[in-house]
Amino acid sequence: MNSPHISAPQPTLERGDSENWHRGLAEAVRDPDHLLDLLELDDRLREPAHRAASQFPLLVPHSYLARIERGNPHDPLLRQVLPLGAELQVHPGFSSDAVADAAAHRAPGLLQKYTGRALLITTGACAVHCRYCFRRDYPYGDEPRRIEEWQPALDTLEADSSIHEIILSGGDPLMLTDARLADLLNRLESIGHLRRLRIHTRLPIVLPQRVSVELLQMLTTLRLTPIMVLHANHAQELQHDCAQAVNRIVRSGITTLNQAVLLKGINDNVSAQLDLCERLVDLGVIPYYLHQLDRVSGAAHFEVDEELGRRMIDELRARLPGYAVPQYVREVPGAECKIPL
Numbered sequence: 600m601n602s603p604h605i606s607a608p609q610p611t612l613e614r615g616d617s618e619n620w621h622r623g624l625a626e627a628v629r630d631p632d633h634l635l636d637l638l639e640l641d642d643r644l645r646e647p648a649h650r651a652a653s654q655f656p657l658l659v660p661h662s663y664l665a666r667i668e669r670g671n672p673h674d675p676l677l678r679q680v681l682p683l684g685a686e687l688q689v690h691p692g693f694s695s696d697a698v699a700d701a702a703a704h705r706a707p708g709l710l711q712k713y714t715g716r717a718l719l720i721t722t723g724a725c726a727v728h729c730r731y732c733f734r735r736d737y738p739y740g741d742e743p744r745r746i747e748e749w750q751p752a753l754d755t756l757e758a759d760s761s762i763h764e765i766i767l768s769g770g771d772p773l774m775l776t777d778a779r780l781a782d783l784l785n786r787l788e789s790i791g792h793l794r795r796l797r798i799h800t801r802l803p804i805v806l807p808q809r810v811s812v813e814l815l816q817m818l819t820t821l822r823l824t825p826i827m828v829l830h831a832n833h834a835q836e837l838q839h840d841c842a843q844a845v846n847r848i849v850r851s852g853i854t855t856l857n858q859a860v861l862l863k864g865i866n867d868n869v870s871a872q873l874d875l876c877e878r879l880v881d882l883g884v885i886p887y888y889l890h891q892l893d894r895v896s897g898a899a900h901f902e903v904d905e906e907l908g909r910r911m912i913d914e915l916r917a918r919l920p921g922y923a924v925p926q927y928v929r930e931v932p933g934a935e936c937k938i939p940l
């Protein structure tokens with residue numbers, strides 16, 4: 600990943616292609632044997648992969664698989680999606696509500712931890728299952744599903760004029776169909792004191808077909824100012840169809856940021872972080888946060904020592920323009936913002 604070259608804007612998707620992403624999702628790999636066969640990996644990975652996937656299922660779209668090196672069990676993209684036996688080990692200090700979401704509930708589907716912005720859990724669905732996910736045990740079944748069930752959350756937002764920014768999160772909010780999303784956005788737009796719409800999504804990275812002409816049109820014709828926060832952890836993710844999708848978002852005029860998670864064996868070295876930050880800014884994306892791993896059960900083997908993280912950030916500061924260095928933060932339950940480390 601040392602070519603910073605950005606290809607010219609690709610021929611745009613034709614209208615009607617927006618349903619492509621449903622096909623991409625339907626065809627995603629869900630069976631550990633299938634994954635290991637496609638990537639020509641060692642048979643010894645099979646049994647643990649099945650055991651871990653029985654707790655948190657494997658899910659990875661073909662577009663993402665195409666960016667993984669065949670036969671390399673250490674590939675940084677593979678490591679984000681391959682279920683491992685280590686997930687089943689119990690570690691003290693790692694729990695199922697690591698970020699105290701339960702305490703921040705204001706209405707079904709509505710979380711508020713910080714002043715001025717609130718977050719909607721729009722869906723529990725994702726197009727990929729990241730093995731380190733801090734919401735792998737989130738009780739999504741309790742959140743609204745049908746559009747009417749959003750009313751209490753919308754009423755709460757309407758009644759609180761201190762909230763200026765609404766964040767769509769999940770799961771992945773871009774898993775909603777365009778029709779569902781349009782309906783929700785309409786309702787949010789009618790709340791006069793909301794000024795900004797922020798979408799936290801990994802779909803442009805894992806299922807780039809989702810970034811359709813129709814979606815971008817919907818987001819760029821709102822009254823609300825749109826901001827998209829992508830979730831890429833490694834420069835190798837930002838190639839091919841993914842780079843093109845990111846390019847389309849940026850060129851549509853949406854402010855585009857990225858948050859990454861610091862992950863052992865994936866991006867816990869200076870050169871991986873440098874490549875990621877440079878690749879992002881070359882694509883027009885500002886590195887926003889580098890998150891210290893939330894201590895969720897099953898993810899302990901991804902944890903990186905904070906001291907190492909701090910040294911890496913110092914090194915990045917010495918080598919990159921200021922805007923290309925993310926804030927290294929951790930989420931502390933009850934704190935009034937993400938805490939800089």
Ligand SMILES: *Cc1c(COP(=O)(O)O)cnc(C)c1O
Binds near residue numbers: 718
């Ligand atoms: C992380 C988070 C936000 C966003 O925080 P910013 O610092 O504004 O990016 C907002 N609400 C909740 C509940 C969060 O967990």
Ligand code: SF4
Binds near residue numbers: 724731771
């Ligand atoms: S896309 Fe986000 S919410 Fe979904 S599994 Fe990955 S980290 Fe978790």
